[in-house]
Every structure is written in C-alpha cells, then in structure tokens.
Amino acid sequence: MKTVLQSPVDPEFVQDPYPFYHSARAHGNLVYWEDYRKVAAVSHRAVQALLKDRRFGREVPDEFQRPAAAHLAPWLNVEAHSLLEAEPPRHTRLRALVMRAFTSRGIAALEPSVLDLCNTLIDRFPSDPFDLLDAYCTQIPVITICRLLGVPEQQSPDLLRWSHAMVAMYQASRTRQTEDEAATAAQEFTAFLSDYIEKRRSDPQDDLITRLIEAEEEGEKLSRDELVATCILLLNAGHEATVHSLGNGVKTLLQLGLDPRNCDIDELVEEILRYDPPLHMFTRYAYEDVEIYGHRFKRGDEVALLLGAANRDPSVWNEPDVFDPTRPVVTNTSFGGGLHFCVGAPLARLEMRLALKVLFQRCPNIRLSAEPNYSNTYHFRGLTRLVVQA
Numbered sequence: 001m002k003t004v005l006q007s008p009v010d011p012e013f014v015q016d017p018y019p020f021y022h023s024a025r026a027h028g029n030l031v032y033w034e035d036y037r038k039v040a041a042v043s044h045r046a047v048q049a050l051l052k053d054r055r056f057g058r059e060v061p062d063e064f065q066r067p068a069a070a071h072l073a074p075w076l077n078v079e080a081h082s083l084l085e086a087e088p089p090r091h092t093r094l095r096a097l098v099m100r101a102f103t104s105r106g107i108a109a110l111e112p113s114v115l116d117l118c119n120t121l122i123d124r125f126p127s128d129p130f131d132l133l134d135a136y137c138t139q140i141p142v143i144t145i146c147r148l149l150g151v152p153e154q155q156s157p158d159l160l161r162w163s164h165a166m167v168a169m170y171q172a173s174r175t176r177q178t179e180d181e182a183a184t185a186a187q188e189f190t191a192f193l194s195d196y197i198e199k200r201r202s203d204p205q206d207d208l209i210t211r212l213i214e215a216e217e218e219g220e221k222l223s224r225d226e227l228v229a230t231c232i233l234l235l236n237a238g239h240e241a242t243v244h245s246l247g248n249g250v251k252t253l254l255q256l257g258l259d260p261r262n263c264d265i266d267e268l269v270e271e272i273l274r275y276d277p278p279l280h281m282f283t284r285y286a287y288e289d290v291e292i293y294g295h296r297f298k299r300g301d302e303v304a305l306l307l308g309a310a311n312r313d314p315s316v317w318n319e320p321d322v323f324d325p326t327r328p329v330v331t332n333t334s335f336g337g338g339l340h341f342c343v344g345a346p347l348a349r350l351e352m353r354l355a356l357k358v359l360f361q362r363c364p365n366i367r368l369s370a371e372p373n374y375s376n377t378y379h380f381r382g383l384t385r386l387v388v389q390a
C-alpha cells in the first residue's frame, strides 16, 4: 500500500483538500496516511463498503480501551453514553428511541416553522455587508433543533459555545487547551441539561425531550447518563454540519453566479452535499482480522473513511470537480452509510432546501463582499465567515 504524506493543518490543504484526495486515490482504494498513522479509504467503493461492513465499528474494542485521562472525564462521560460511539445492542436501543422523532413525515411537519424562521432572519439582515454564516446559516439549524427537542431557543448562544468546544476534540489542530475547554463545556452542558430535565419532568409537551424523559422513567430503555448524552449529541450534531453545508453551498453558488431559482432544489442540495461536504473523515475499528483490498487489518486497527474523497471519485461522477446541479443524483457519502447513517439527514435536507430557496427569493441580488476562507478545523470543513451584501 502506498504511504502518503499530507499535514491536515497545512494552509493550502485546508483551503482545498481535493487535489490531495485525487492523488491519494490514484494509488488505489486504500492508502497509508502517514500524518494520521492510519490506513485511509479514499475511493467511493472502499468508503461505502467499509461503512457497511459489520466487521468494523465505532466502539473501541475492549482490550484496546485506554485508561481515561482525568482532565477529560466530563467529555469522555458524554462520549461513553453517546449512540454515535455505540455498537449493537446498545446502539440499536438508543437509535430506535430517537428515530421516532426523525421520520420523514415528522420532519416534513416542521416545514412551516423553518420557513417562518428563514423569513424572520432575513427581515433582520442589515443593509451593510454582514456575515451570513452568523446571521442565517447558523441560526436556522440551531433554533430548529432547539424547537424539535424542546429546549428554550434563548439558550442557543450557550449551546453553540458548548458544541464548538466539544467538537473541536475531533479536529487535527487539537491541543491541551482544546481538551480543557471541551471538558468544561461538557460539564456545563451536562449540568444545564440535568437541571432542565428535572424542570421538564412535571411539564410534558409534544417534543423529543418529553419522549426521552418518558423512556428514562420507564427504566430499562434509557439511563440518566444516556438521556443527557443523547440530548447533547442531537443538539450538537443537529447544527454543526448543517451550518457549514449551507455556508459552503451558498459560497459556491455566489462564486459561480448560480441562482437556485433556476435549479431543481432537491438536486441542488444533493450536489452541494456531494461537492463540498462539511465532514470529511470518520474512523472505524476492525473487530476481527480481515483482508480488504489487499490489506490485512488486525483486530483493533483503525481505518479512516474519507467521505470528502469518496464524493469526488471520477469512477462515480463525471468531472467530479465541476459543480453541476443538473447531474444525475447518485447517493453520496456525506451522511455516512450503514448502521450509523445520519439520523438527521431528512432534517438537514429540509433545512437546506428551504434556507436556499427563501434566501435567493428574498435577496436576488445577494453577492460576496469578501473572499471566503475555510477554517483550520480538518476534518470539519467550513468557512470562517461568509461576508455578503444582501
């Protein structure tokens, strides 16, 4: 297998990782990414196959668990009870509880509330240049997930702060300061939710937190730690990626001078998700010795699945570096696949569809006011700011 070298914090790579992906893929389905000291799947075929292969999973195999660093305890406690980090049967039980709230029908019912939110935010746009990421792309997913869960919207600045600090743990630029901030955020977030859950026990509503509290009270289905970790996961995952899918998408449209009103909106959303997804890498552990694409994985080996590379695979998409919202839709890997396939995919798609449609209807002359730059946050791919004049 070919060894490739590429620092994930190299400024050129941060701005445009796709040339690296192409050169890595030219060596085959798998490469050894030296900087991560991991085998990485770079073709669409390999990424899809590994996402669906039950001999690989997210939970660290028992004998490879390391003693937890004390300073990270609050963050690790949330992780340990998160469905994203679980495998069956725990994963099956936790996922079934949240899936009831994320059916396509349930999500479609949110349309009027999301539409209203988009319009309200646009009413507040200033006449001078402003950051669309902050004024629009962030607010739609964070407020929508608060409404769905039943958490007060006024809490959203805290939720954003806690969430950013916690997800920074997955970024290549992680330092000891990142770890301390993530632990503090996890502690504050847990304290807020524990308090809020107590308040909500005697105040049931038609929202997800009420249903999760009921499941916890029934005992077997959900423990207290799992209840808190599930709420944190939904609140964090519910906005982090959607914000940047929207931001990256609007940036591409404005740079290319494309108007969503001339596109099929569903195809446009899929092309935005394929072309410049917000999450580029997830990892899996091998649960047994297994040979794939000529490489022998041993139990406990980690493999990186490069979603951003899979989406630009020329064996699946013609001229993959061209943004073409009219191309036939082929399932891309931006929402993952297999057991951990994104619970929020229908919600994210709804938000993107409505946010793009309303933005360009209401602001037909919207244009970039400054060159947008990507943040140094690999494997997350999102802009620092998106300054526009509406």
Ligand code: HEM
Binding pocket: 058, 083, 084, 085, 095, 145, 233, 234, 235, 237, 238, 239, 241, 242, 245, 277, 278, 279, 282, 283, 333, 334, 335, 336, 337, 339, 340, 341, 342, 343, 344, 345, 347, 348
């Ligand atoms: C465009 C926006 C989004 C993208 C690109 C995205 C992407 C992903 C990906 C790739 C995974 C799988 C990770 C893996 O296989 O290791 C995932 C899982 C997940 N996502 Fe999303 N997501 C988005 C929006 C959302 C939203 C709005 C929610 C709402 C709550 C959400 C909730 C979740 C949850 C709970 C999981 C864990 C599922 C499991 O482990 O079974 N996501 N997401």
